[in-house]
Amino acid sequence: MIGPQALAGIKVLELGTLIAGPFCARVLGEFGADVIKVESPDGGDPLRQWRVLKDGTSLWWSVQARNKKSITLNLKTEQGRAIAKQLALEADIVVENYRPGVLEKWGLGYEQLKAEKPSLIMVRLSGFGQTGPLKDQPGFGAIGESMGGLRYVSGFPDRPPVRVGISIGDSVAALHGVIGALAALRDRDQTGQGQMVDVALYESVFNLMESLVPEYDVAGVVRERTGGALPGIVPSNTYTTGDGENIVIAGNGDAIFKRLMTAIGRQDMADDPQLQRNDGRVPRTADIDQAIAQWCASQTIDTALATLQQADVPAGKIYSVRDMVQDPQFLARGMFEQHAFGDGTPVKLPAVSPKLSATPGGTRWLGPALGEHTGEVLRTLGYSDEAIAELRQKGAV
Known part of the structure; x- marks a missing residue:
């Protein structure tokens, strides 16, 4: 049973797929925010089919989409966009990770929504940010890690750069999105005004690069790959x-x-x-x-x-996951949650971090089925069952 949560009462609309935007919204949901995730009726978020599957759905999905309500909207239809706009205007925070300009074409851009709801906060995650010569280019996490400097210093000096074994660029950007959202909420408490949080994947990685810039600027030093060692800090x-x-x-x-x-x-x-x-x-x-x-x-x-x-x-x-699940420190800190899928199959999930003493986060439910909450959410907007059925027939939801 989960007690009071820090973000209870905050409404979040998630417009995005895969990792960066959904991970940002996931963290907000883990601390109590009411997250509505919009998915395409045509298969939903591609992450549903990534990596190891159970009954056709990714095990990753159970974590990435936990605590979220899934609704299907066809944003290529006028009716689908109209519903998305209704939800956005009811939300405190909209999280999106489309290419810059896509939401504007749909009438869902920040300035367009802000004109009707000045208190709205929009977290926008993209490869290169909302401005600059590369803003319209596709920018996955791998590109952000490379441009932001992480790949250049990863690996051994006599071999090509390597990647970290997870989508670290997307995840770091997502956490920057959470930081921005919380800061914007704090400012809104004082001013009543929302704002846009512009997160670029490459800049989020770049933000982690320690003394890289001043070392180059002052001493002409380019940090290189050093394998498992930490350069200049011995041993x-x-x-x-x-x-x-x-x-x-x-x-x-x-x-x-x-x-x-x-x-x-x-x-x-x-x-x-x-x-x-x-x-x-x-x-x-x-x-x-x-x-x-x-x-x-x-x-x-x-x-x-x-x-x-x-x-x-x-x-x-150096731990593998096998080491983690039996380690006394992990167990003493409660770093795993035990849940079950609908068919009763048990599943262990990572617990929520960081740990808050009074309003800790937690998992209220696992990642939902595609469109599981469509009817529930639309009824809160005033749609009757007949109207929802008509929307389904027209392919809008």
Whole structure:
């Protein structure tokens, strides 16, 4: 049973597919917002068929669309667009991730809706934002990750750049959309006015790139790929233990470095005056990494972690999902929710983050069937069952 939620009473209309827009609306829904997701009658959101399926529907869908009401609208029809406009004017927030200009053609653009409802907030997620020479170009997360700088620094220096194994660009953009929506809600509480939140995928990735710009501007440094290491911060790398597991060790604090070197039997390095500070360790990165790698190769993952934990050195095994679902820390923090599909099949979902002490988020229901709530939502707009049946017959819903 879910108690009071932080965004209860906030109405969100989701116009979008796949990842960025729907993930943004998902987070709002996880904290209590009433999210209505508009889908095409012709198959709905393509994410329904992505990756691993159960009974023809993606398992991803159960998470990405949880707490949402699915209605079908054919936005290529005048009646479908009229209903979408009704819903938008009743909403607090509209989340959309169409190419710039598409909603304007349908009479659903921000300025068009704002003229009738000045308090409306619209979160617009796109590859390159609503302005600029690339605004009309398609921009998936992979392009945002590449243009925003993440792909360039990912991987090993002697190989082509690699991607993170998830759609990180879309997800980061979605979280920026949530930040913008909450900030806009706060401002609306004070001014009564809504605003547009313009999120570009490449800019969201770019926002994560730490000291990339000032390092280049002042020192002419272009950050390059460094494999598992953290450049200029020593030691912080990934090593392989004798039983073939991978372990991350972050011994880059000055006091931590001394404890690490002592723990692995390299008191000479622990006491070396040159290595007492990070700027002295950087020129000897290879020597330090070699010493740690040799020690790790002589340990199992369990003995290595136990030794480093005893020495108060930050270290961790690189987890697969198999590790996560049985890990005591994940379990103690309640990081999984147990639910069931309509046929009774149990399913474990990731719990909602972050954790709020008074109004935590949660899952009220799993991702819905296509159009499951169409009748329910349309009746709240004043449509009779006969009118809904007529709309279905005309292909508008």
